[in-house]
Amino acid sequence: MHTLAEVLPAWGEAHLDFLQRHAPYTHGVPGGRWLTILMNRIDQASVQAAFTSWVRDTWPERPDVIAIDGKTGRRSHDRAIGDPPPYLVSAFATTSRLVLGQEVVADKSNELTAIPVLLARLAEGDRLRGALVSIDAIATNGTIATAIRQAGADYLLAVKANQPRLRADIEACFNDAPAGSVDRFTEYDKGHGRIERREIAVIREVDWLSGDRRFPGELRLPAAASIVRVRAHIQRRATTHTETRYHISSAILGAERAGPAIRGHWGIENRLHWVLDVTFNGKRRV
Numbered sequence: 001m002h003t004l005a006e007v008l009p010a011w012g013e014a015h016l017d018f019l020q021r022h023a024p025y026t027h028g029v030p031g032g033r034w035l036t037i038l039m040n041r042i043d044q045a046s047v048q049a050a051f052t053s054w055v056r057d058t059w060p061e062r063p064d065v066i067a068i069d070g071k072t073g074r075r076s077h078d079r080a081i082g083d084p085p086p087y088l089v090s091a092f093a094t095t096s097r098l099v100l101g102q103e104v105v106a107d108k109s110n111e112l113t114a115i116p117v118l119l120a121r122l123a124e125g126d127r128l129r130g131a132l133v134s135i136d137a138i139a140t141n142g143t144i145a146t147a148i149r150q151a152g153a154d155y156l157l158a159v160k161a162n163q164p165r166l167r168a169d170i171e172a173c174f175n176d177a178p179a180g181s182v183d184r185f186t187e188y189d190k191g192h193g194r195i196e197r198r199e200i201a202v203i204r205e206v207d208w209l210s211g212d213r214r215f216p217g218e219l220r221l222p223a224a225a226s227i228v229r230v231r232a233h234i235q236r237r238a239t240t241h242t243e244t245r246y247h248i249s250s251a252i253l254g255a256e257r258a259g260p261a262i263r264g265h266w267g268i269e270n271r272l273h274w275v276l277d278v279t280f281n282g283k284r285r286v
Contacts, residue, residue: 006032044104052101052121062127063093066100066153067265068118068135070111089114091122094134094264115139116147123151132251134265137162145221145250154251156228156261157221166219170227170246173203181205185255187263199231200259204252226253230262 012019012029019025030038070089089111091100101122103114115135122128129152135144137160148155159167174182182201189196209224228247233240247262 008032008035048102048104049121052124055098055100056125056127061096062129063096063098063100063131065094065261065264066122066128066131066133067092067094067268068115068133068139069265069268070105070114070138087111089118090268091118092268094261094267111138112141112144115144119144119147119151123153126152128153132156132249132261134261136160136265140166140219140221140248142220142222149222149250154249155221156247156249156251156253156258156265159246159248163219166248167246169208170229170248173206173208173227174201174229177203183255185259187259193236195235197233198259198263199233200255200262201229201231202253202255202258203227209248221248221250223250224248225250226258228253228255228258228262230259 009029009032016025016029019029068089068091070087087105087110089103089105091102092098093100101118103118103121105111105114119128119133128148131153132155133148133153134156135158137158140157140159140163145155145157159170161167182203184202185200187198187200189198204226206224206227209227210220226249228249230245230247232243232245234243245262247258249258253261
């Protein structure tokens with residue numbers, strides 16, 4: 001697969017007569033190195049703002065479910081000068097499969113600073129109102145949850161080992177809940193040599209999450225309204241294993257709605273990250 005820096009000069013030489021209708025091109029078309037220099041000098045913030053504006057004009061409908069996730073750009077760094085690969089935080093409308101915006105940060109450790117910036121840009125013109133925003137466990141904190149709520153949207157945040165006490169409390173809540181207090185839905189998936197059964201359970205009686213603090217610094221998420229457990233049974237040939245994931249949301253979710261929203265967030269790996277790595281060959285620079 002060729003890079004843009006390789007393709008454009010070749011195309012330009014083949015279509016020089018057409019290009020000379022618009023500019024002299026006295027010395028021919030620029031080479032790949034000059035295109036690289038030009039593209040790397042473009043202000044990233046200006047490009048991001050222009051891209052977000054273009055998306056709004058092209059797709060005026062408000063997205064209903066938005067997945068935000070970060071990823072390191074493969075083969076996109078300059079080893080000669082020790083330039084590290086960029087880390088992109090992307091907002092992806094999962095139902096329409098549309099990239100809404102991206103924020104470039106130096107490395108994964110700065111993802112928490114990039115997410116609020118990206119949220120603020122997406123929220124301009126009240127564009128996030130009514131959406132459900134899903135993010136992985138790195139963003140399960142009061143600051144980002146508050147930013148999502150202030151934009152008029154609801155959050156759907158993963159709860160993992162980085163919040164051990166919250167995870168333990170949610171796990172205990174599901175284990176001890178009376179049967180009638182849990183909304184349940186089961187969905188199936190088959191492909192790539194596996195059969196998967198996902199059991200989604202939702203509890204909406206979560207007043208205990210907003211009670212008095214039990215210890216200093218305890219995590220508190222604003223307007224928490226639902227907790228979700230997804231238990232996936234995955235069968236590959238003769239082996240079966242089970243994975244359990246937990247989520248917390250400010251939306252009053254039903255199990256049937258929670259399942260596609262969570263699955264849509266996992267889908268960002270195939271629908272966006274795969275495209276960046278394979279279709280575009282992981283290249284950021286031209």
